[in-house]
Amino acid sequence: MTFPDYENKRVIVTGASSGIGAAVATALVELGAEVHGAGRRAPTAEVASFQPLDLSDQASIRGAVEAIGGHVDALFNCAGAVPMLPAVEILKVNFLGTRLLTDLVLDHMSEGGAIANCSSDGGYPWRKKRELLIDFTSSPTFDDGVAWYERNAEAAGHAYSFAKEALNVWTMQQSAVLIQRGIRINTASPGAVQTPMLDAIEGAYSAAAIDPVEYPSGRRSTPEEQVAPLLFLNSDGASYVNGADIAVDGGFWAAQSVAGALWNE
Ligand SMILES: NC(=O)c1ccc[n+]([C@@H]2O[C@H](COP(=O)([O-])OP(=O)(O)OC[C@H]3O[C@@H](n4cnc5c(N)ncnc54)[C@H](O)[C@@H]3O)[C@@H](O)[C@H]2O)c1
Secondary structure, eight states: OOOOOTTTTTEEESSSSSHHHHHHOOOHHHHEEEEEEEEESOOSOOEEEEOOOOTOHHHHHHHHHHHHHEEEEEEEOOOOOOOTTTTTHHHHHIIHHHHHHHHHTTTOOOOOOOOEOOOOOGGGGGGSSSHHHHHTTOSSSSSHHHHHHHHHHHHHHHHHHHHHHHHHHHHHHHHHGHHHTTOOEEEEEOOOOOOHHHHHHHHHHHHHGGGGTHHHHHHHOOOOHHHHHHHTTTSSSGGOOOSSSEEESSSSSHHHHHHTTTSOO
C-alpha cells in the first residue's frame, strides 16, 4: 500500500479554480489521477475535463454530473460560497447543492469509493443544535431544504455556519448508510486558510474578525496544508475511516472543546 494511492484513480474536485480545491486538484494531477474539475470557474491544474457547475442550481448540478459520467473513485467537495452572500444562496451552495451533487455522483461509485467534504471550523457548533440539524437534513429534496430554512431561519442562525453544521451531521448520517455499499464519507474542517475566500471575508469584516480562529497556532494555514488530510480521507489507506471529521485548524477545535465552547453544558 502506498499513500497517497491515486495513480489512475478517476476523481472529481469541485471548486478547483482557487484556494483549497485548486491545491487539491494540483496534487491529484501530480499523483497521476484522472481529475475532473467542476465549478463556476475553470481549474488552474491540467485536469482531464472541466464541467461548469453552479451548486445553487439543480439543473446545473445534474448537467455537470451527467457530463462527467463514467465510474468515479473519489469525490472532493471543495467548492463553497462566502458568508457574505444572501442566506439561501449560501445554504444552497454549501449544503443542499453539495448534497445533491454527492447523491448523483454516488450513482457512479462502487465499493471502495470515497467522498471527502470540505467543511469548516464554522461547523463545529453542530453539537449545540443536533436535533434541529437532523430535522433539516431529513428534508428529502433540495427544494424541501430551502423551504425548511425559510421557515426556521431564526433558529438556524447564520447560514454559513448552519450549512457547514448540516454538512457535518449529514456526513455522519450518510456514513452509516454508504458503508453498507463499501463507500466511505468524511469531512475535513479547515480553520483560517489564506485563500480568496478569506481575503473576501477580511474585506467585508476585518482582519480582527479572523484573529480568534488563529488561536492557538497564531497563524493561518496555506491552501497546500489542507491537501494531505483531504487526500488521506479519500485514499485506500483510510479504508476504516468513516463518518469522521479531521480538524485542520492548528488546534482551534481542541482549544474550543477543552474550553467547553462547542457543547451545551
Ligand atoms: N478559507 C478559509 O479560511 C476556509 C475556512 C473553513 C472552510 N473553508 C471551506 O473550504 C472550501 C474551499 O474554500 P476556499 O477557502 O478554498 O475558497 P475559494 O473562494 O478560494 O474557493 C471556493 C471555490 O468554490 C467555487 N464556488 C463558489 N461558489 C460556487 C457555486 N455556486 N457553484 C460552484 N462552485 C462555486 C469557487 O469558484 C472556487 O473555486 C469551502 O467549502 C469553504 O467553505 C474555507
